[in-house]
Amino acid sequence: MKQFKIAKKLAIFSALAGLILTISSCGNQAKKEREGFRTSGALAENAAERVYVKPGDYDEFYAFLSGGFSGQVSVYGLPSGRLFKVIPVFAVDAEKGWGFNEETKPMLETSYGFLPWDDSHHPELSQTNGETDGRWLFINGNNTPRIARIDLSTFETVEIIEIPNSGGNHASPFTTQNTEYVFAGTRFGVPYPQEDVAIKEYAKKFKGVLSFIKVDPETGSMNIAFQILMPAFDYDLSHAGKGKSDGWAFFSCYNSEQANTLLEVTASQKDKDFIAAINWKKAEEYLKAGKAHDTPAKYTHNVYDDGTQMATSTMKNSVKVLLPEECPGLVYFLPTPKSPHGVDVDPSGEYIVGNGKLSADMSVHSFTKMLSAIENNEIDTVLFGIPVLKYESVLAGIVKEAGLGPLHTEFDDKGNAYTSFFITSEVVKWKVGTWEILDRASTFYSIGHLMIPGGDTRKPNGKYLVAMNKITKDRFLPTGPEVNQSAQLYDISGDKMKLLLDFPTVGEPHYAQGIEAEKIVPNSRKIFKLEENEHPFKTLSEKDTKVVRDGNTVHVYMTSIRSHFAPDNIEGVKVGDDVYFHVTNLEQDYDVPHGFGMMGARNAELLIMPGQTETLLWKPQKQGVFPFYCTDFCSALHQEMQGYVRVSAKNSNVKLKWSLGE
Template sequence: MILPNLGMERRDFMKAGAVAGALGGLAGCTGMLDDNSGGQTTNGAPNAHVPPGELDEYYAFLSGGHSGDIRVLGLPSMREIMKIPVFNHESARGYGFDDKSREMLEEAGGYTWGDTHHPRVSQTDNDYDGRWAFVNDKANGRMARIDLQYFETDAICNIPNQQGTHGACCVLPDTKYVIGVGEFRAPIPNDGRDVDDPSEYGSVFAAINPETMNVEWEVLVDGNMDNGDGGKEGKWFFTTGYNSEEGVTESEMTRSDRDMVKAFNIPAIEAAVEAGNYETINEVPVVDGRQDSSLNQGDDPIVKYIPTPKSPHGVSVTPDNKYAIASGKLDPTASVIDIEALDEVSDPEEAIVGRPRLGMGPLHTAYDGRGHAYTTLFIDSQVVKWDIEAAVEAEAMSEDPVVEKIDVHYNPGHLIASESYTSDPEGDWLISLNKLSKDRFLPVGPMHPENDQLIYIGDDENGMELVKDKPSYAEPHDASIVQADKIEPAKVYDPEDIDLEYTGAGDETIERVADDRVEVKMYSMRNEFGFPEITVKEGDTVEMQVTNIEQTSDILHSLVIPEHDINIKMAPQETTKVTFEADDPGVYWMYCGFFCSALHLEMRSRLIVQPED
């Protein structure tokens, strides 16, 4: 894009503006980068350098986008600690290769990829409790649960009647439900009916039980939905929406200059389900929450439709539960919705009590707990800090609530502040997840990395300070930041948590259980497997179960049989099982893929497949 009358590309324009801001910021950043003493930068930000051997203060769970995983960072170092496979296959963990994870992925649709967007951590009393993280699959209409004791995906829910699970968040204060916000309108059920009649399409809001990962109920609404966030008291849940025109082409979807934020009354929906006011579609109770539904005609509607400027994108609830703030995307303002007023006004639009002008392309908002909101400006390539109560008091479209802006590089989408989704944010660090990096890193070809930038927001007097860049693989979206002491990861597995028999030294067995099936149970430890060789027949189904009997943490083993596409990992005290077909006669070396001792190369065994004849 060429900016009029300037004769230069937008990239160069942004870069030039960024240099001016960066030069001032580098005065602080240079001191930080050169000083590993743990002091402060010249602008007052704590040193984000975490020396070797020391640990970070926070876990940050960032979406992996098209990689289908979750990235785990330490903050403030921005060191990437781990990747958690969710909707993808990952050989180092054996994820998608061992029987358990392979079956979980197959039962959740059998897709080969996913698109993770919104990691959310479970809460109790509006504070992170360290039990689970949840994340949506924007591509395939799924929700996954991650066990934060082991940092592993342990359940995936395939959401019926939903295409494109975009928003994901929890019903608080105690994670009663995990909400999947369906984006794409389609016939419901999508079985060939109404394919040529878009007026009959619909999108659904799905409530998932976090314990069972089953869909409890869904709500059918008008228009498309986008992102979502829940109030802190369990009554209201908010989603943004677009395409109130219910079109199927760009021109049809953008005719109107207004769209809707949808406020879901969770107790009223539950009462409708309890009373049987639903239709069962694909084995799920679906409640009619469209505007002309009889359930929306009384004094206690199940969904309130709040008119906003066109195509609002992000929505988030303030830590004190006073407001839900929806960002404009195609409008330079944010809409501040008074949550308490929703129960009092007859016209939901009257609950909008503020509309500050923030800048071009506002998308998502986070909070510091001191009364400030931070919103990404996609077009301006900035993060804007603004005063929430000042926005309520100011005239609509006023810029007075804006406190300051900081340049980011470039085109930010989501952002997250430390513990922003709780009722008591920490208010020190913020990550801006930017869609473009351009010249921030070494060139790697036409596909550039994206850029996660760490910003210090803890000093209201000196202002925001850009601290670090971190490249990321396409295309991350949202994140959650949790104090490290609220999560207690295990160092070794508890065998009681694994639904497989523990096999210690001396307990190993090889048993032919049928003419064409062999079951193996063995252990692994440094330098050896339980059997130096295993003999089966051509055509056998082989079930191989292996226990890592190490007691020392961080001593991983794996069982690798390349010719059979097997690579499963066993952490200390973990038992893993894989089943495969021994189709071809021959000798196949089985070995450990993790360097575990000086005799690592000798840690191997033979799989002998005898010819059928």
């Protein structure tokens, strides 16, 4: 009996305990799941080994991430996620004097004048035979339409061309497989030609322009070869055909409704928008046949010259425009559900993936079927003189219910595709051709773009995938209300994707490009040779240093070498002068830049690489003696690398004098 009692007590006790455990585990369940959101996928020890690059060793890949609203490009190493450099492109950068020194100011000139900022979205590496070749990196300015070219031997922006007749240069810049062209589609319809009209006349007066920029195969120099005048849809993204589809360019678009207000509703009405297929080889024929209209357009072309080390800005006045209705066979529309964002072409060039961001399914078109639909005239309707091919005639397959909000797709070298899903915050791996879903991996949080080195070329390197996430929240130590965007590295070499690493990024990367380091390292410049310096204000030795007055303008021909400036005492400068310090860095050794900071200068520092000349404009406002100094820790006697400028009254008789060591 007693035993029974004990048993009963035990039973009650254990039931109670069970209940408590169940309740508490319910609470734990939420906690666990929350933990899971933060850490799932990362097998910590293994991952650490995969991303560890030991001190002094090099990463296997360079990754070029756009800066988004920072306007720049940041350069990372993969798999370590280490930041190497931020390349100034569209935004001024006081650190490097970009847009502040006299040499680079013209780079940021536009038809609107000097612009200190833009929004950079899509980096694109130059290609040869459909593979990245490590020569140049192109990137778009989204806000005031421009395309920049970065030279990958110096990692410096060397050219920026403005795109006229465009607004919101988003579908840009994407390259053909031999970098014959980079192209650019306007996200916003704008009046064509630009004029003062009622916004309500959108459908009537507005147009959307696709621009094709010819790239010189030797020098990389850009020139707008032609524009195609399209209906005022919002051209969102683009990719060139490759392999069998070389010669074609594909642009996705939304707002085929041609709405001009509350687009989140009004531009999301139709079941299908379009991918525009452009036959650019045909365009070249029409161009040759004189079909293009020379149209007035003001836009700047800014070029940095490595010899003179100066940029020049030239205003262009005209652009050639092709009209689809006058050029049969130039443009076709492929109906694509629904408001497609990215349009991505697989490595073979056969499949054109429409990432319909408001659709539950993803439509993949076939290039072969597109050609036969054109040949057999399988046309649904004609819009603005452009044939719309039948959806069923061009469709290769559908990736069914892969996730919500597909944005971008890249490819590996094993016939798989990887699509980012913004709403469900994941990467989904699927098989090209069978459209079967193979794997999914969560991202933290809300992925936008993704990147596989070479993932949009004919030869992807399917080792790593970088997810660029739009939302960071709790991934890093908090830094107040504004936190960095977060990127994540996944190992995609096996069947299952594995999360390896989180790393914070600069600005808001939209797209990135990755490339094997060995394609870039051998060409990376270490110094500029003094004997190749053709700067008009260069000073090649200390005995040539001088100060020259020309009215109110004073030119200081200055040199810097460890650890002094020559001259370092200057007198005879007057209030109201324009003083130009032309500083030549006489060093010829790797990684010995000198900086130049002038007290009270209302611009920035100079940061002068070995063998280079840079110019700072200083407008002294007060009488007195003002110091300048080297800002880049150059040597054991860096702190001694300093000098003075004496500023006298406007009408003073102090003679112009300069010296060193007197």
